[in-house]
Every structure is written in structure tokens, then in C-alpha cells.
Amino acid sequence: xxxxxxxxxxxxxxxxxxxxxxxxxxxxxxxxxxxxxxxxxxxxxxxxxxxxxxxxxxxxxxxxxxxxxxxxxxxxxxxxxxxxxxxxxxxxxxxxxxxxxxxxxxxxxxxxxxxxxxxxxxxxxxxxxxxxxxxxxxxxxxxxxxxxxxxxxxxxxxxxxxxxxxxxxxxxxxxxxxxxxxxxxxxxxxxxxxxxxxxxxxxxxxxxxxxxxxxxxxxxxxxxxxxxxxxxxxxxxxxxxxxxxxxxxxxxxxxxxxxxxxxxxxxxxxxxxxxxxxxxxxxxxxxxxxxxxxxxxxxxxxxxxxxxxxxxxxxxxxxxxxxxxxxxxxxxxxxxxxxxxxxxxxxxxxxxxxxxxxxxxxxxxxxxxxxxxxxxxxxxxxxxxxxxxxxxxxxxxxxxxxxxxxxxxxxxxxxxxxxxxxxxxxxxxxxxxxxxxxxxxxxxxxxxxxxxxxxxxxxxxxxxxxxxxxxxxxxxxxxxxxxxxxxxxxxxxxxxxxxxxxxxxxxxxxxxxxxxxxxxxxxxxxxxxxxxxxxxxxxxxxxxxxxxxxxxxxxxxxxxxxxxxxxxxxxxxxxxxxxxxxxxxxxxxxxxxxxxxxx
Numbered sequence: 001x002x003x004x005x006x007x008x009x010x011x012x013x014x015x016x017x018x019x020x021x022x023x024x025x026x027x028x029x030x031x032x033x034x035x036x037x038x039x040x041x042x043x044x045x046x047x048x049x050x051x052x053x054x055x056x057x058x059x060x061x062x063x064x065x066x067x068x069x070x071x072x073x074x075x076x077x078x079x080x081x082x083x084x085x086x087x088x089x090x091x092x093x094x095x096x097x098x099x100x101x102x103x104x105x106x107x108x109x110x111x112x113x114x115x116x117x118x119x120x121x122x123x124x125x126x127x128x129x130x131x132x133x134x135x136x137x138x139x140x141x142x143x144x145x146x147x148x149x150x151x152x153x154x155x156x157x158x159x160x161x162x163x164x165x166x167x168x169x170x171x172x173x174x175x176x177x178x179x180x181x182x183x184x185x186x187x188x189x190x191x192x193x194x195x196x197x198x199x200x201x202x203x204x205x206x207x208x209x210x211x212x213x214x215x216x217x218x219x220x221x222x223x224x225x226x227x228x229x230x231x232x233x234x235x236x237x238x239x240x241x242x243x244x245x246x247x248x249x250x251x252x253x254x255x256x257x258x259x260x261x262x263x264x265x266x267x268x269x270x271x272x273x274x275x276x277x278x279x280x281x282x283x284x285x286x287x288x289x290x291x292x293x294x295x296x297x298x299x300x301x302x303x304x305x306x307x308x309x310x311x312x313x314x315x316x317x318x319x320x321x322x323x324x325x326x327x328x329x330x331x332x333x334x335x336x337x338x339x340x341x342x343x344x345x346x347x348x349x350x351x352x353x354x355x356x357x358x359x360x361x362x363x364x365x366x367x368x369x370x371x372x373x374x375x376x377x378x379x380x381x382x383x384x385x386x387x388x389x390x391x392x393x394x395x396x397x398x399x400x401x402x403x404x405x406x407x408x409x410x411x412x413x414x415x416x417x418x419x420x421x422x423x424x425x426x427x428x429x430x431x432x433x434x435x436x437x438x439x440x441x442x443x444x445x446x447x448x449x450x451x452x453x454x455x456x457x458x459x460x461x462x463x464x465x466x467x468x469x470x471x472x473x474x475x476x477x478x479x480x481x482x483x484x485x486x487x488x489x490x491x492x493x494x495x496x497x498x499x500x501x502x503x504x505x506x507x508x509x510x511x512x513x514x515x516x517x518x519x520x521x522x523x524x525x526x527x528x529x530x531x532x533x534x535x536x537x538x539x540x541x542x543x544x545x546x547x548x549x550x551x552x553x554x555x556x557x558x559x560x561x562x563x564x565x566x567x568x569x570x571x572x573x574x575x576x577x578x579x580x581x582x583x584x585x586x587x588x589x590x591x592x593x594x595x596x597x598x599x
Contacts, residue, residue: 004256008044008228010082012242013273015047017232020240023283024056028068034272035075041261043079044228045115048072050084054091058429058440066111066425073112080114086341087120087128088403092432093342097406100431101130107424109138117175119145121343124377125165126401132169143204144171148178149298149338153381159191160198167199174201179340180298181208189220202227209238212290218243222257235274239288246270297324298339307348319355326351333387334372335379346371349566356537363536364391366567374398531574533596535589539563543585546596550578558596570595
């Protein structure tokens with residue numbers, strides 16, 4: 001057992017709690033009113049950035065993530081801010097060149113980030129070296145991270161070896177990141193005790209409540225000498241989130257592990273977020289209890305709610321059970337990568353495609369291919385031979401640090417953005433997510449429907465809070481309004497009594513409706529029969545790789561689609577000439593929609 005000492009608490013309500021439960025949709029305006037109270041608690045740190053928050057801000061919320069950081073820092077000057085940094089991936093889904101990583105870390109530190117929890121999805125620590133060194137240069141705290149998983153090749157000896165590596169690299173704190181809640185009590189105690197014997201760093205435990213073992217795990221961790229623990233305020237805890245902050249504080253009161261935190265203040269914060277949570281009901285995961293089967297699928301909490309939301313948008317929520325069963329099969333095929341961003345998205349998206357297309361690896365995402373080829377780092381175990389043969393073609397698996405193959409990118413970012421977007425904020429946002437960022441830049445200054453303020457949430461039985469913005473009146477004197485009710489958007493047509501159709505209100509779609517496929521032009525008289533290339537899955541058109549008149553060969557890439565944040569190449573199934581391209585970049589399409597015609 002470790003020597004008794006006060007346990008330090010990192011509160012995750014501003015990042016991982018709502019990422020796990022609400023698909024990362026919490027707005028900054030729902031964080032600011034309680035910010036000063038959070039600062040009074042005396043937390044070790046507040047995790048409030050990184051992970052999926054950066055992407056969600058610009059992709060879904062029309063918010064600037066850099067502004068979120070600055071606004072919260074102004075309200076919370078005394079509590080250290082902590083972020084989750086994906087090593088060479090920063091907050092994105094691919095490896096960036098070193099110059100991008102260095103600038104991203106430096107700017108984050110300059111704008112208020114104090115503690116950087118740095119991990120690599122494959123535990124290939126070559127991929128965190130640049131980030132670690134940059135954080136040290138900035139004088140900030142490095143929390144070197146082990147991505148915990150269970151497989152035939154992961155064991156206690158390997159994890160102790162990883163801990164020593166992270167200490168040697170200059171980590172100030174060691175984090176055990178159990179993103180899917182896979183720890184069991186006996187393993188938790190043994191793992192932390194053995195690591196404590198071999199390194200001198202304080203140990204920070206991050207674990208989810210998904211399997212229902214979290215309380216016992218935390219007790220064993222405390223007994224074994226853990227120093228810091230991640231928790232979530234109770235109103236956004238449990239399920240796929242974390243153990244409740246108040247429960248841990250109460251359990252340790254009056255002991256030598258006493259956190260010293262004020263339960264009355266925590267209760268006030270919990271009451272606030274209980275009301276805030278109601279604003280995001282549409283994003284709530286159906287996964288709210290305990291599921292020991294997660295020990296098999298190993299899907300992280302933040303991934304489950306986002307996967308459900310993506311399947312729901314594609315009208316395929318009934319396929320969730322099949323996808324959960326397919327995930328461990330794909331993971332095994334790919335060499336047992338730990339399931340944490342981006343590998344969780346890569347494996348999860350590939351499993352989803354395998355189910356939606358009805359054939360395993362009929363469609364292979366670009367990211368799956370690159371992961372198998374070593375472009376994300378060294379996979380822990382051998383890759384399935386059939387999968388490797390399918391994706392490798394004439395390409396070799398690389399064995400160097402993937403970023404060593406990347407040319408500096410910053411000058412290209414500056415050139416592509418020109419004089420229109422010159423701030424460090426915008427350039428880095430563009431470097432992370434080019435297409436998404438450009439769309440965000442175009443809309444961020446436009447008036448947006450305000451999300452309901454938490455303090456104005458009606459009591460039970462009271463009228464719901466609404467906001468409305470009109471659209472032009474129709475010919476009949478009617479007008480269509482966008483109405484927001486408790487955080488959900490509706491389209492409502494208003495007109496004189498008796499002049500409206502029977503149904504006048506329906507939920508506004510979460511995303512633009514799929515583009516209707518234009519009728520394909522008939523083949524020219526005397527010409528060969530038309531060949532049609534259709535969409536293999538639901539998604540959006542990311543980029544076009546062909547145009548009318550192009551001569552293409554079987555296997556050529558015609559279109560790149562984006563689905564579930566992953567890219568998929570749509571290839572020609574025959575030789576021919578492109579007759580017409582029936583979609584444009586940004587269009588949403590369904591499985592089977594016609595994309596390109598050939599003759």
C-alpha cells in the first residue's frame with residue numbers, strides 16, 4: 001500500500017464528461033456562468049480542452065475553440081487548465097509535421113493551457129516526443145500517458161516498461177488513461193503498485209464508469225498510492241462518463257486521503273449542470289447504465305455517444321449492436337491497437353462500414369489503410385494477412401516515426417489562407433481541419449440562434465424557453481420560423497387560422513438533408529451502355545477527383561467521401577470516360593445514390 005496522502009482531483013465536466021454523455025455538444029455559454037464557482041473549489045486541475053472539443057466547436061457549434069480557452073481562463077484564473085493532446089495528431093485525426101505540432105503547443109500554452117496530457121493511440125512514444133519537448137520549452141507541465149488496453153500482447157511488464165520510458169522522456173506526471181473503463185480492481189491495484197515501485201513520478205488515473213467497476217477500481221488505486229484522479233460532477237457522471245466528484249470527496253472525508261474539497265460548493269455546481277444537461281437531451285446516449293460487455297468491445301465512453309449519434313443521422317441506429325460486435329474483430333485484424341482517438345474512430349468507422357455495406361472490408365477507409373501501413377506508428381501485434389494484402393497493394397509498411405516522412409506544413413498553411421485569415425488562431429484551426437475550418441470562418445460572425453441560458457431553464461411544469469428567427473414569408477402570407485425549444489431546433493410555419501396544412505411543426509434536421517441524385521443523362525446514341533458509380537455508404541462528398549470528359553481506368557479514385565470523420569475513396573469499377581459528375585463537394589448522399597456516370 002502507498003503512504004496516505006491527500007488525493008488531488010481533476011474535474012472533467014468541461015471536456016470528457018459531456019464528450020462521453022452528450023456527444024461533445026456543450027456550448028461555452030453554458031460553461032461561463034458557473035466558471036467562477038469551479039475556480040473556488042480547489043481542484044488540482046480542470047480538464048476543459050482537447051479531445052473532440054476543438055473539432056466539435058468548429059464543426060457543430062459555430063464556436064471558436066481558442067475563444068473558449070481565453071474566455072474560461074479569464075473567469076478561472078486560479079485553477080490550472082488541462083488539455084488532452086494526441087501527440088503528433090494534436091487535436092486532429094492525422095499526423096502533422098513537427099512545425100505544426102510545435103506551433104499548436106506553444107499557442108495553446110500562450111493562451112492559457114497549463115497541463116498537457118499527451119498520449120499516442122498506439123503507445124508509440126516516438127509520436128509524442130515533439131509535443132513533450134515543446135511543452136517543456138514552454139515551461140508547462142507534461143503528463144505523459146499510457147493508453148491502457150487489454151489484449152494478448154498487453155501485460156503488466158509492458159506497462160511498467162512504458163512508464164519508465166515516459167519518465168525518461170521528461171514527463172512531470174504519469175497518467176494511466178483507461179478510456180474504455182477496462183480496469184478491474186485487482187488489475188488496478190497491481191498496476192499502480194508496480195509502476196510506483198519503478199518510477200518516482202506522481203500517478204494520475206483516468207478511468208470511465210462504463211463497466212460499473214469504477215468505484216472499486218478507485219479504492220484500489222488509492223490504496224496502491226495513486227496521487228490524482230479524474231472525476232465528473234455528479235450530474236454529468238457515471239454511464240460512459242466518470243465517477244462522481246462528490247462521491248469520492250465524501251468517501252475520503254476525515255481520512256488521511258481527504259481531498260479538502262467543499263461538498264456544499266460541489267452540490268451547487270452539480271445543480272447547475274443538472275439544468276444544463278437538459279439543453280442537450282437530443283444528444284444523450286441511450287447507453288446510460290452499466291454494460292460489462294464493454295470489456296469485450298472496449299469502446300471508449302466518448303466514442304459510444306458519438307457513434308450512436310452518427311448512426312442515428314444515417315438512419316442506421318438499429319445496426320448498433322452489430323457494430324459493437326464487429327469492433328473487436330476489426331481491432332484484432334488490425335493488430336490490437338488501443339481504442340482511443342484516432343484509432344477508436346478508425347476501428348469504429350471501419351466496423352460500421354463493414355456492417356452497413358454487408359461485407360467485411362468491401363470499403364476500406366483511407367485511415368484504416370494508413371494505420372495498417374504504419375503511418376500512425378507501430379501496431380502492437382501482427383496484422384491479419386488478408387487485410388494487409390487488401391490494403392497494401394504495392395506499398396510497404398513503414399517502420400520509422402511517421403512524422404519523419406512529413407515535410408514542414410506551416411508555410412503551406414499561410415499560402416493557402418493568404419491575407420484573408422492571418423491570426424494564429426485561424427491558421428492553426430485550418431491546419432487541424434482545413435475544410436471544416438473554412439466553413440466555420442464563413443459563418444462564425446453570422447447571427448446564430450442562442451442556446452438557452454442555464455439559469456433561465458423553466459422549472460417543471462413551466463413553459464419551455466424558446467427563441468425564434470423568421471424566414472421570408474411564403475406566398476400565402478405564411479412565414480416559416482426556426483424555433484429553438486430547450487436546445488432543439490424546429491421549423492414552424494405561421495399563418496392565418498385555417499390556412500395551414502394539418503402538420504405545421506417538425507424537428508429541424510441535425511444536418512442538411514441528403515442531396516437528391518440528379519437523373520443520369522442518357523448515353524449518346526450509338527455509344528456504349530452507361531455505367532453508374534454509386535455511393536457505398538452514407539456521408540458527404542469531401543472532394544472530387546474527376547470531371548466530365550476524363551478517361552479513367554478500373555480502380556481509379558473518382559471521389560473522396562467523408563463519413564464519421566473518416567475518408568473513403570470511391571473508385572471506378574471499370575474503364576471508361578466520365579460522362580457526368582452528379583454531385584458537388586459538400587453534398588450529403590445516401591447509400592446507393594448515383595455519383596458518377598461513365599460510358
